[in-house]
Amino acid sequence: MLVHSKRKARYSVQMPMTSLIDIVFMLLIYFLLTTNFMVDEGIKIKLPQAKAAAPQTEEVITVFVDAQGRAYINEEEVSMARLFDRLKEKIGAREDELVVVRADRSVMLNKAVKVMDIAKAAGAGRLCLATEKEL
Template structure:
């Protein structure tokens, strides 16, 4: 008499389970644009006097049109223009004194489409990412994301991302 359990069907059972999990699996990890909101405070924020040349104001209106520093602009050029503004390689009078002083001011209407808003935000963030990559290549011969903590800190101190979002204006909200 053989006291063995037939393990031949074990594979079949395992296969069945395997197929079930294969079908129900969604491996796509959640990804997104990471943002840090400013803390809430009841009182009016202190208005800081800023030198106009250091502020890169971007306005997205309810028609999803872009107004950059008072002039209509195209979203495709936003990244390059922002990079140019932040680094100011030609030392122009009307652009940021230093990257540390550059401030991006983003404002939208309540009727702005989320898609457009995120695209603008993405472009601005991308401008910073590219600048940081250039800087870290120069200093450490590596891309920013591969740096260690201290190196990252050094680069961030050099090119900080300062993005302020103003309260939106009440235009074009759908009902």
């Protein structure tokens, strides 16, 4: 009499996906949270808010105007009398140079307009008043 042993059902080996999915979600949450904490360096000002604000991507000359009306270029305070000369140096011969004015929301409109007027007189081809997106 022939005795055949019963064949055991083969179990397939599966990789545990639960822990991998957990790790992927943790990485996703980490990157989402850290991208919100990237800060724009410069003078501490509170920008005015606008609904149609768009991010600026090209290299520009940025003039900061703080709450007291003082002007800064690259974190260096510049008097209104010297602002024209400093902007003229930075703009050079480029006719289509963009100058962004980042004025504090509490500054008098007259100061921000005066800085924009000086930038235009120094040869800026385009002017932009920076805002932050309203949430």
